[in-house]
Amino acid sequence: MKEKVHTQLSLAKQASRKMAILSRKQKDEVLVAIGNQLLADEAVILSENAKDIAIARTDGQPASYLDRLLLTPERITQLVDSLAQLVSLDDPVGERIDSWTRPNGLFIEQIRVPLGVIGMVYEARPNVTVDAAAIAIKTGNAIVLRGSHSAVHSNLALVTSIRQALTATGLDAEAVQYLPFAEHASVDYLCTANGLVDVIIPRGGAGLIQRVLQIASVPVLETGVGNCHIYVDEAAHYDMAESIVINAKTSRPAVCNAAETLLVHRSWPQENQRALLQKLLAMGVELRTCERTIELHTDLAAQLHQATSEDWDTEYSALIMAVRTVDSLSEAIEHITAHTSGHSEAIVTEDEIAARQFLTAIDATAVYHNASTRFTDGGEFGFGAEIGISTQKLHARGPMGLPALTSYKYVVRGNGQIR
Template identity: 75%
Template sequence: MENLKTKVLEQLTLAKQASRQMALLSRAQKDNALSLIAEQLLADEAAILAANEQDLDRAQADAQPASYLDRLRLTPARIRDLVDGLQQLIQQEDPVGQLLDRWTRPNGLIMEQIRVPLGVIGMVYEARPNVTIDAAAIALKTGNSIVLRGSYSAVHSNLALVESIRTALTASGLPAEAVQYLPYAEHASVDILCTANGLIDVIIPRGGAGLIQRVLQLSSVPVLETGVGNCHIFVDYNASYEMAEAIVLNAKTSRPAVCNAAETLLLHHDWPLAHQKALLKQLLAAGVELRACEQTRALHADLADLLKEAVAQDWDTEYSTLIMAVRTFDSLTDALDHIQRHSTGHSEAIVTEDSESAQRFLTTVDATTVYHNASTRFTDGGEFGFGAEIGISTQKLHARGPMGLPALTSYKYVVRGTGQIR
């Protein structure tokens, strides 16, 4: 344990030292580094995919589920998506140094509030190699150092990606030590990272509820909490069938393993039964296992054999696979009560042609992102125009929703005087 602690603290110290240099960089220097990282990823594609294949082989041998393999898998298309994200990030304004406010006090002191980097970010995440690039890139763009600790099940993929990043940083003249990766299998490495006050300025956990709660409970370093996504779609009594079908199928099936996928379908009792039945059949045809409440099963008795009976925990489960809970309500009020009890505060949607119902939903639901007539799958930094995101925060301090560049900055006050004393 002591040997592990020594090794981890050595890496954290290097990241801290590099952060002082990172905070002084110009936008041009940081954007050049990001451009070189994009080029290096393409140049190293074969090596990255070979490393990822090692991780996939081990995961398959361990009989990991399809949703897990999907999160772990890298492909040429996904690497190009990462490169596209880097290019989008380059186009974003650099928040560091931005003047947030300026005022003059009666004594002549000039007060300025200016964005600054957080310093050193600790990132703890599961088997999602894309997070390695997204997190490192957004940290670098904001003048931060970052210490990455991904799931050991993705260690080969992550080490290959970090090697590409560090090669590009060296070529750009930036300190390669600004990106550190902890490759240790021991969970104690997470404990050391989360209690490294003075070396780490903030911890960001990204993954399932178990990981997030563990980091929250053991960390003495401030935590920027990302949350799980138990997302709902409520189909109102007058919803367009074509729109509802497109939105629900997209939200559930386009990529069921991600946190902005819909997990629960709420149906208004007065939405035409033919529409309800057609939507349920479309979901079943798409391979979705439906777990329905008693009222839904009674309304669609001819589908009862295909609709599994929902149990209490289904309303609180983030399935991350092709399973969806279904519940029927007599009113929007009842649906809102359900969402209030079971939502994780991530993304919630209503499909309706009633503007008053839409506004009530958007105003009442307490979530990072609320939707009217759109899929929950848009809760994403890239879709919001932020470029790469470091995660989706479901807390309210200091950031909420998809965390783009400003979320990785703090601010300081610069006070200019002419000899004033108090």
Template identity: 75%
Template sequence: MESLKTKVLEQISLAKQASRQMAMLSRAEKDNALSLIAEQLLADQSAILTANEKDIAKAVADGQPESYLDRLRLTPARIGELASGLHQLIKLDDPVGQLMDRWTRPNGLVMEQIRVPLGVIGMVYEARPNVTIDAAAIALKTGNSIVLRGSYSAVQSNLALTASIRTALAAGDLPLEAVQYLPYEEHASVDILCTATGLIDVIIPRGGAGLIQRVLQKSSVPVLETGIGNCHIFVDYNAVYDMAEAIVINAKTTRPAVCNAAETLLLHRNWPLAEQKALLQKLLAAGVELRACDQTRAAHAELASELKEAVEQDWDTEYSSLIMAVRTVDSLTDALEHIARHSTGHSEAIITEDSESASRFLAAVDATTVYHNASTRFTDGGEFGFGAEIGISTQKLHARGPMGLPALTSYKYVVRGTGQIR
């Protein structure tokens, strides 16, 4: 354990040292580094894919489900998307040094509020190797150092990606120690990272509930919490069928393993039964397992054999697969009460033609993002125009929702005087 702690703290210390240089870099220097990383990813594609194949083979041998394999898998197309994302990030404004506010006090002191990097970011995440690139790129663009600790199941992929990043940093004459990867299998490495007070400025966990809770419980460093997504769609009594079908099918089936996929469908009991039935049949035809409440199953007795009986825990489950809970509710009030009890505060949607109901829903639901007549799948940094995101925060302090570049900055006050004393 002491040996592990020594190795982890040494890497974190190197990141801390590099952060001082990172904070002084110009936008041109940082953007050049991102361009070099994009080129290096494409140049190293064969080595990256070979490393990823090793992780995939191990995951298959371990019996991991296809949804897990999809999160883990890299392809030439996905590597191309990562490179493209870096070029998109280059086009975004650099928030570091941005003048947030300026005012003059009666004594003549000029006060300025300026955006600055957070310093050293600790990133703990699961399965998805693309996070290695996204997180490192956003950290670098905002003048931060980053210490990455992905799940050991993706260690070969993550090491290959990190090697590409560090090669590019060296080519751009930037401190390669600004990006560190912790390759250790022991979970204790996460605990060491989370308690490196004075070296790590913030921890960002990204993954399942177990990972996030472990980080929250262990950490003595401030945590930027990214939450799980138990997302709901409420279909109101006057919803237009074609719109409802398109939104629900999109939110559930396009990428069921992601956190902005819908997990629960709430149906107003007065929405025409024929339309309810058609939507349920459409979901079943798309391969979605439906777990329905007693009222829904009774209303659609002809589908009873295909509608599994929902149990209480279904209302609180992020399935991350082609499973969806279905509940019939008597009113908008009932829908709001259900969401308040079971939501994780990620993304919630209403489909309705009633503007007053929509306004009430949007105001009452406590979530990072609320939708009227749109899919929950839009809760994403790219879709919001932020470029690559480092995660989706479900907390309320510092950052909330998709976290783009400004979320990885803090600010300081610069005070200019002419000899004033107090």
């Protein structure tokens, strides 16, 4: 298998050199062609996706997993729309980041260039297949995809459509590769293919990300899990707090920017606290609360579950939420600092001083004042389709749009200078 994987990677490496010199017009044309091909192949794609869904149901996968795996006509349309948005964005390749002239007359420019070959390891979500391939193409990169075997039918159908569009527009189809092997060893070979792969991007649960980090010898652009918090301050308006919390938890609980923990200031009116808990329960959310919250709302005690220490660190990806009552903003900040995954954290308050303190003190890729954590997304930030959300601090942080898929080089012009 190692030889087969390396053969694919070698083809991607060759294709990456061609991709790096494409014009924006050529790249945008193929993105449009991919969208048209997805629509033309919709019936086949949905049929293949149905096979994956059937297998997942037989295996007893939870509803949140099935939601991540599912493709629908509406979701395919959304993918096509994201491709159109990507076309509308500027091409970062060739952008002059900075320039200056040295005292000796050398003129130096810092120019954006593609990374080269990107290895993508990810779970479920077949939409990632299209998003990742599209953003790689827009940035002049080649990409080698290795999705989870549970989505293999969907992913192969999508990649077939993408490669057909590349060929139809006169580009090298080998710029988008898919590793179809079920064996985990294929991930090992991808992540240790120095010289063939320039960067690995893992996207999925904590287990997958940690495994890639442990085995990779190729540089890793680390994405992170989303243990996101919402803190409702004593100066929060109820209607806004309810709207934000319900949206952040229930609009799509399986995604990484969904809120997992609710912190409520003890001095927020008790009737507001009770109403918010009742609303969450009515929306089907299982609440795992601290002992103090149960004591404050004895009439709801039968519907509340005692939180364990593990709950504060869990990304549920389901209709489950941990709830804690805190005495102060400082206590909320301390709790978040101790348990955050560094993804997205929010405060709901009308107190500008409290908001400023929260936004300054919390170390995360995105911090929010009076808005849902669900906005941590490449499309919502105006980046177009994202390739992932980085919770690290080197090279790229937060939603990774087009610039994150580039590096840079220095172009130096002289008139005979020597040293």
